[in-house]
Amino acid sequence: MTRPTLLLIHGFPLDHSLWDPNLSALNEVADIIAPDLRGFGGVVSMDEVTTMEEFASDLFRVLDERGVERVVPCGLSMGGYIAMAMAEMAPDRVDGMILCNTRSTADTEEGKEGRRNSANDARNKGMHVIARAMAPKVLGSTTRAAHPEKVARIEAMIAGQSPSGTAAASLGMAERPDRTSVLLGFHKPALVITGDEDELMPLPTSQAMTEALPQGQLVVLDQAGHLSNMERPEAFNAAVIHFIRTRSS
Numbered sequence: 001m002t003r004p005t006l007l008l009i010h011g012f013p014l015d016h017s018l019w020d021p022n023l024s025a026l027n028e029v030a031d032i033i034a035p036d037l038r039g040f041g042g043v044v045s046m047d048e049v050t051t052m053e054e055f056a057s058d059l060f061r062v063l064d065e066r067g068v069e070r071v072v073p074c075g076l077s078m079g080g081y082i083a084m085a086m087a088e089m090a091p092d093r094v095d096g097m098i099l100c101n102t103r104s105t106a107d108t109e110e111g112k113e114g115r116r117n118s119a120n121d122a123r124n125k126g127m128h129v130i131a132r133a134m135a136p137k138v139l140g141s142t143t144r145a146a147h148p149e150k151v152a153r154i155e156a157m158i159a160g161q162s163p164s165g166t167a168a169a170s171l172g173m174a175e176r177p178d179r180t181s182v183l184l185g186f187h188k189p190a191l192v193i194t195g196d197e198d199e200l201m202p203l204p205t206s207q208a209m210t211e212a213l214p215q216g217q218l219v220v221l222d223q224a225g226h227l228s229n230m231e232r233p234e235a236f237n238a239a240v241i242h243f244i245r246t247r248s249s
């Protein structure tokens with residue numbers, strides 16, 4: 001099997017540097033593309049709302065510019081929503097999928113209301129306030145207790161994002177459809193990764209995605225929360241490397 005290209009898609013409201021702890025290890029088995037999404041990491045956005053399909057189209061453009069036809073998207077949380085949109089929009093370009101700390105279902109009405117509140121908070125209160133509130137929620141209890149430097153790093157990463165980009169993505173997530181049917185029809189290798197301390201995407205969410213995927217495999221990292229790739233980087237990297245080396249189609 002030829003060396004694949006892994007497209008690392010960051011979560012919300014973060015940027016490509018989320019993947020720093022994974023780049024060199026994963027580069028042993030794959031070419032890596034880890035872009036900033038529109039509105040994040042200094043990429044300017046004028047959008048009121050950025051849908052998952054628009055993020056996916058941006059990523060296909062990045063691939064076109066680099067002459068890359070097919071990829072294995074590896075998306076964390078919102079990045080997973082985008083990976084599933086890519087699989088729906090251009091299934092022939094998606095060779096496999098790695099879905100980390102994410103879900104295939106749409107938001108509830110209460111969840112959509114929360115997105116509108118988050119968008120308003122980003123615009124009105126500013127990213128420092130969002131960062132202070134969010135950092136402890138996205139990291140697991142073990143990381144919070146044992147790795148204050150990781151808490152500080154994530155808080156700074158969130159604080160550095162643009163309020164308007166954050167608001168547009170929040171409203172875009174509210175519009176995403178249920179993509180469980182995309183998983184049911186995805187007959188290629190797929191890996192679902194989560195952390196046993198993920199308070200935002202509880203374990204049954206990942207179990208349901210794995211069951212929906214015809215070739216789904218589930219890896220649960222212990223002592224990891226919502227940002228499993230940076231909370232347990234060695235274990236995360238080992239799971240991805242094993243998946244890449246052993247996938248059969």
Ligand code: MLT
Nearest residue numbers: 011012076077078079200
């Ligand atoms: C993320 O980490 O990307 C977010 O938790 C996704 C979400 O809010 O649904």
